[in-house]
Amino acid sequence: MSTAETTHHDQDDHHDHGPAKGLSRWVFTTNHKDIGTLYLLFSLAMFFVGGAMALVIRAELFQPGLQVVEPDFFNQMTTMHALVMIFGAVMPAFVGLANWLVPMMVGAPDMALPRMNNWSFWILPFAFAMLLSTLFMESGGPAAGWTLYPPLSLQGGDSFAFVIFAIHLMGLSSIMGAINIVATILNMRAPKMNLLRMPLFVWTWLITAFLLIMVMPVLAGAVTMLLTDRYFGTSFFNAAGGGDPVMFQHIFWFFGHPEVYIMILPAFGIVSEIIPTFARKPLFGYVSMVYATASIAFLSFIVWAHHMFTTGMPLGGELFFMYATMVIAVPTGVKVFNWVATMWKGSMTFETPMLFAVGFVILFTIGGFSGLMLAIVPADFQYHDTYFVVAHFHYVLVTGAVFSIMAAAYYWLPKWTGNMYSETLGKWHFWLSVVTVNLLFFPQHFLGLAGMPRRIPDYSVQFAEFNMWSSIGGFAFGLTQLIFLYIVLKASFGKRTEQLPDRVWEGAKGLEWTVATPAPYHTFDEAPDFRDEDVAHGDVAH
Amino acid sequence: MAHADGGYYIPHGTRWPIVGSIGLATLTASAANFMNGNGDFWLIMMLGGLAIVLFMMWGWFGTVIRESEQGTYSDQVDVSFRMGMIWFIASEVMFFAAFFGALFYARQFVIPWLGGDGTGLATQQFLWPTFEAAWPTNGPEAIGGEFALIPAFGLPLINTLILLSSGVTVTLAHHALRHENRRALVVWLAATVALGFLFVGLQSWEYVHAYQDLNLKLTSGIYGSTFFMLTGFHGLHVTLGAIMLLVILGRCLRGHFTPQHHFGFEAVAWYWHFVDVVWLGLFVFVYIL
Amino acid sequence: MTNSKGVQRRSLGGLFHRAATLALLTLMAAPAWADYALNLTQGVSEFSERVYGLHMLILWICVVIGVLVFGAMFVSMYLHRKSRGHEPAQFSHSTKAEIVWTVIPILILVGMAIPATNTLVYMHQTGDSDMTVKITGYQWKWKYDYIEDDVSFLSNLDSASNSARQLNSGIDPATVDDYLLNVDNRVVLPINTKVRFLITADDVIHAWWVPDFGWKRDAIPGFVNEAWVEIKEPGIYRGQCAELCGKDHGFMPIVVEAVSRPAYQAWVDEQKQEQLVAEQNVERDWSQEELVAHGQAVYEAQCAACHQLNGQGLAPAFPALAGSPVANGPTEDHIDVVVNGRPGTAMQAFGDTLNEADIAAALTYTRSAWGNKASDTIQPRDVRAAKRG
Ligand code: HEA
Ligand code: HEA
């Protein structure tokens, strides 16, 4: 298995179709690779903005007593940190990856709706400018948590309307991006690329896009009701008028729970690409991976109230949502077991993408276990709204979603930029990240169990030790990410030193590895021809 | 400017999205400032933002129409457009689902609980001892004061008939288009547009009536909230749909579309049917039940 | 039957507990473990013990699955690496294996769901209680109403913690007893008594949580939630508000003092006595000095969280009272704001929570403090008149 022969270098003829010059290239572009790059760089920037906010949180929590910020500002940081990380860092990163990779993986010349693709991205900077600007308003930014529960969120100052509209804009962007991805996958595949030959990354994104289309409008509806309750005198969430604050929670989590799978399904896709490559062995159980993904997506619609066990639902409701939530462990388990089986009896090497992928499998699973514990209603009566929950979701989000994004960045960086990163630096980045991220989040399990509530700026002295460790871990993890920043920027803007083969990794499969490195501005103007062995990992042949 | 290798048209460079983003940002930021009571200046800015958005739509759709008429779009592009429209409508359905969900949840759970049903026993006893569960209601504190209802089998029924028949006329127009009967196409389409605007007109009249004579307002507790938000967003969609139909009518008059290729027409017809179906839901769950 | 099972589970739970603590201890090496907890508390009620048992059960199941899965991964990563010259196998599926690892997790989940269901059903039995306490959450304090015994009071963060928790207060939290977990008025409850709680809130959502009881329950404005506890042992149990409720969410602790039944009765009698005195205080005339002195204490406990000790408020959310037109204006308006609050803002209706004497005193104090000019007095009687409207 060496570098595959390719027939695509004739694309060099299309000089007239190269990128435009200067800033206008980026503002007016309809090219999926340019737009993918924009998304990824935006996401990287937001990761550091959201991370800086997290460090304000960790600095205040370094020791008991208030040393750094006022409580209200602390709450603004918590709220903004989450909004920026979720809507600004993780989701755009996945959309950026989809933009770069989906057309290349299915053999399409571009995204299905290129102009709209540009718009999906270019709404985001405006939305985030609006969101972040609230921090500079007299009344400060939103401080009611990213979940925006009324009536507290309705007490917000002038920032409130801006936040709501910013969320509307982000939703619009996500919906348009998702529609584009669905249309691309269903309509733009090369003739031979039937559905069960598609790489898993494409499959997971197809399902994710479907989730986005179904739930982002529900979020829009929920925040619209908040807006009218606050400014136009409606009573959706006011018992005196016949409404109910808990009703908001139902609508919000009908969006919110699928949302967390929106942030993990593409991650599943990424590691399903990377592990087979470095195990030099087909993905185990391709078809069941597809079904498992679909089952998780389906189940995600009927578990939302597991975030609301302490609101006092009737017994039947609590039982239903507990059982439904527990069931998700089954398809997710299938995935984990399939990854292990893929590694089993392979011929493994551990380049940085593989390290992050393996780290993902282990640490995500730990996060999944704590999720399962949270699903047990009586136990959740204790865990809810404590640092145990914070530990849970950072394991699935940071060592899950974010690790997978980093794995993806290392894996495809050479294809995108034509530059190989330094393996030594990459390994430093990985090992430092793994150690510090566990120092950061593992003690939070103990804090939660010992009774520390979340969203508090100060705590009683018995929690001091673990908080200190967690804060140290937080700063160390943050600093470690500067290595990543350096690696990415060097690969993107540094001088090209060597010509890399098309198939950058020995075991890599998939159409993106059949085009030149770095990928030409336009790929697959003609639908590609290929053999089954070239395209996908796994048992696609039968 | 553009290339269409392999048959799929990929535009190169587009200016409209950034115009749209600037428009939306101006619109929303000004709206926020206006709602915070920062002065009428922001109302003007808001209209300015809206104007930019409309300008963007004019330009963007204009480009697409021009390209379409030039025959730039292959069948595959057509399918992309179709998928785009279908999934866009799906997302609209979910937007309405949020408000229908609020209506059902309030009626099925919240009001009975406030009235002491099931787990609401203590709620009623300690907080709202005099409240009796009933629908419609503006809640235990009768927010907005007493109000009267709009009977289902008056104007709403007429509106239902109007929308249903507009669904028929748009289908007749579609048939006419497919059979290259231009005259019938224009007549039926014009009828659809007229019915659409008639609906909007009657709905506005109904709102005025509700506000002036019935004391039924957006602020009339949960009933007023769900009633006006559902019918209001629906009305907005009808208005948009009617404007879109009007544009399509204009295109038909100019001889656009062929019996084989008329995605623009179909997209708007789908949208119109969607608006129609939502209305049926409203008629049943908001007015009748 | 439930009982004998419960006993058995408890002793097993104890074993688990020790084993778990040991395992965790060896897992991480850091000094002074004895000072703080690593694990969920077993608590002091039947329910909390059951929850603890459930928690340990799931935890250990997860640990075992984790060891197996990660073990297989590490074995594979060690054996099947290219540098050891391992040639890749090419198998890509096995229906048998996939059925096995679908079915086994299902069985495990069923095994967890059964005890979880039982425990949940048990918790939902709020009936046949011996007494009822209504809990109301306010920004940022709790109000307790003992329904049968007709006792009622507010519970705030204690003043020592409150001074220490100010930004850069210079006070070391370690020197404050039960920093942030202490209150001015404790909830006193009898042991071995089924106490039913009716939990609600006045402004935003709060959540009432004492870990030793094994549950937390949201306090939702406009609705009443129910929960119950039967405390087994006398003691002092501390908890906190567990739902974000604004800037001082971290500063509204809960302290329950569980005592024997006779001691509880004595406490109730004492409370009744105090209420009688308070009643008389409303009727009589107060001197200006008396009002200001008492008013300062009330102000610091009830108002300073928002309007600040120096009366400057916190712009823009909380207005300054120093120089406020209301605090310097007609007494009727001033009384009205405080008695009825400003609906839709954090300014709550204190007429529901403070007695007339307290309000009158706080008002008189604010009218003359921080350079405010109106040095007239407001008598409890005036407040009562305003309350009756
Ligand atoms: C990427 C994001 C992500 C993912 C993937 C998950 C995955 C899961 N989550 Fe998590 N969750 C969040 C993000 C996520 N969560 C966030 C952000 C919150 C907090 C929101 C807020 O309040 O701000 C939250 C909160 C949250 C709660 C509410 C807690 C509370 O507030 O009280 C619950 C409760 O049920 C829960 C459960 C689960 C479960 C059961 C899974 C399952 O999908 C996990 C399944 C995986 C496994 C179980 C591991 C692998 C499986 C095996 C190896 C098979 C064998 C295993 C067994 C049979 C046990 N989550
Ligand atoms: C994808 C989502 C995501 C990601 C990636 C993260 C990443 C991190 N999160 Fe976040 N978090 C959430 C989603 C996420 N979080 C959500 C949803 C909540 C709940 C909010 C709510 O309650 O409403 C939350 C809440 C939350 C809390 C609880 C706050 C509270 O309850 O009050 C804490 C506390 O420790 C925390 C910490 C961190 C840290 C240290 C990181 C780190 O991983 C961040 C690492 C990155 C950096 C640190 C930036 C990189 C470096 C620089 C900026 C350069 C300079 C560096 C130095 C000077 C050191 N997060």
Ligand code: CUA
């Ligand atoms: Cu009250 Cu948090």
Ligand SMILES: [Cu+2]
């Ligand atoms: Cu969830």
